[in-house]
Amino acid sequence: MKPAPFVHHAPRSVEEAVDVLAQVGHDGKVLAGGQSLIPILNMRLASPGHLVDINRVAGLDRVEVRDGDVRVGALVRHAELEHHEGAYAALPLLRQALVNVAHPAIRNRGTTVGSIAHADAAGEMPAILALTEGVVEAAGPRGTREISPADFFLGALETCLAEDELAVAVRFPRFSPGTATAFAESARRHGDYAMAGVAAAVTVVDGVITDARTSFVSVTDVPSVLDLTEVLGGSEPADADWAAAAEVVRGHVEPEADIHATADYRRMLAGELARRVLAQAAQNAATTKGSSH
DSSP: OOOOOOEEEOOSSHHHHHHHHHHHGGGEEEESSOTTHHHHHHTTSOOOSEEEEOTTOTTOSOEEEOSSEEEEETTOBHHHHHTOHHHHHHOHHHHHHHTTSSOHHHHHHOBHHHHHHHTOTTOHHHHHHHHTTOEEEEEETTEEEEEOHHHHEEETTEESOOTTOEEEEEEEEOOOTTEEEEEEEEOSSTTSOOSEEEEEEEEEETTEEEEEEEEEESSSSSOOEEEOHHHHTTOOGGGOOHHHHHHHHHHHOOOOOOSSOOHHHHHHHHHHHHHHHHHHHHHHHHHSTTSOO
């Protein structure tokens, strides 16, 4: 199938893009990488009358590694962020998750900010934004605002962005010293949407776990973070009760069944993946003392 007819707009600035979005209202969609949007248009699941193509907007294609965070512009492709050595050194979790995003051809075109704005529960990067307690930077006719993940994601494929607002960047804060991360997901074939995925961040100070958190892919409608410090805190990584943590995860998530997996199978996967990535993150933290990894 092919998309319904639409008017193509090619603004050259954020201000121009916002003006167009304000004019077309609910009949407009933003086009960046298009790896999520174009299939939806081709299947006629959406038929906007206007596409606001931001690929010619200057200044949105930068990765900035700063003292406190990694800032990713709206036109940064997954592949660019995946291979950015400065971003990897500051936040290894970005690459740990990005290598699981679809296939290289998709990552070469798809954008990290676009994936987050799409708000698909099966997307890896919304979960990473949540776990890092990141920020979405949005621009609109009323000015700019910064939005936390808890406020940004309203439901499956739904965000708090107004019709006349544009997500111009996201910021992923660095973790505190002593924190390490890990990510794993399970899919029927490499590159398919995950049946379940888990990201973990574990902090080890003076040989014991002081903080442990996870976020999830394909098992919650919106990205959620589960704090497991009460279960694991105070333990040495070699002695931590990872099975107990996995049980807490299974009790926390409420996945839905679809053609790929039953709800019970997704719940089991979430627990097992959490057990593995928590243990891996703790091991990483114990062997990289004094720095985030």
